[in-house]
Amino acid sequence: MLTVGDTIPSLVLPVQQGTSALPNGETIDLGQTNGRWKVLFYWPKDFTFVCPTEIVGYGELKGEFADRDADLIGASTDTAHVHFAWRKSDEQLAQADFPWIADNGKQLAEALGILDRAEHVAYRATFIIDPDNVIQHVTVNGLNVGRNPQETLRVLDALQTDELCPCNWTEGQQTLKPAA
Template identity: 35%
Template sequence: MSQINSQIKPFTATAYHAGKFVPLSDADLKGKWSVVFFYPADFTFVCPTELGDLADNYAEFKKLGVEIYSVSTDTHFTHKAWHDTSDTIKKIAYPMIGDPTGVICRNFDVMIEADGLADRGTFVIDPSGTIQLVEVSAGGIGRDASELLRKIKAAQYVAAHPGEVCPAKWKEGEKTLAPSFDLVGKI
């Protein structure tokens, strides 16, 4: 069953954020646009390149009113240790959620049960807590923050402009479409 247009499920967790351990829950994701960014594990290979890319683009996400939450099945203690020892991970200013019990991974259906790790899953959630974008890729395929930014801009545009849709490769400021009977077969 698709998670698109479904509400996020309840969770509570502890994150490493801004040099502290902080409690977080599904309620923290509501009221703003959010990205929940699952990755397999700390101290690995593709994961730090993705998290570093998000860190490098974090200011752009914030300009859009978007908060990023990275999630793995590691503990918040492990996130702190990784943050303290990796130059790439030291750049991270967004919350790093620990999910050692896998509740959040299961809520978003990205748990690799046999390994106790998360798939590479990206979820864009609107301010009402509704999932607007789901992307899951194989473990060896890293994601691109600039493409995620483009998709968020499209989701925000569509949310703010009912009756309009964004075509493939749409970029902010470009022409959108207004689906109608007269448009059928003319694209």
């Protein structure tokens, strides 16, 4: 599995966003940084139970991530058409307006090392990637346990301070200063 200090693979992958039109070959280039951070999170499968709670939770914080110069990117091993159908079927998912990678070829999930071998889907993995495309944070959950998007935002805040941040540190609190 790729981890902190590794570079995210520079892949161009199918992506789906919005509900106004059927997918038409749109892609995302993970090699492009535009000087911004990326928050990439995978869920196992569309049309399931835990996954939409996470997608909606991240979607509600999209503006917060954008305020921190971070692009929110979702992903699963479903197709762009399945993503589109799921968004069309659920008003809350339709409002989760950020790109969803359609990694049905499992190219990125395999490169990241996050495939569940028994179920052939991705684990609930979250990667915070800096503007140089270097992974700075990784969390991976099993298939049945959802994540806390607010914690991802807290970790992004801490990483962006480039300071020593103590346990439970939140934006606005003091960072640690080593004694001279």
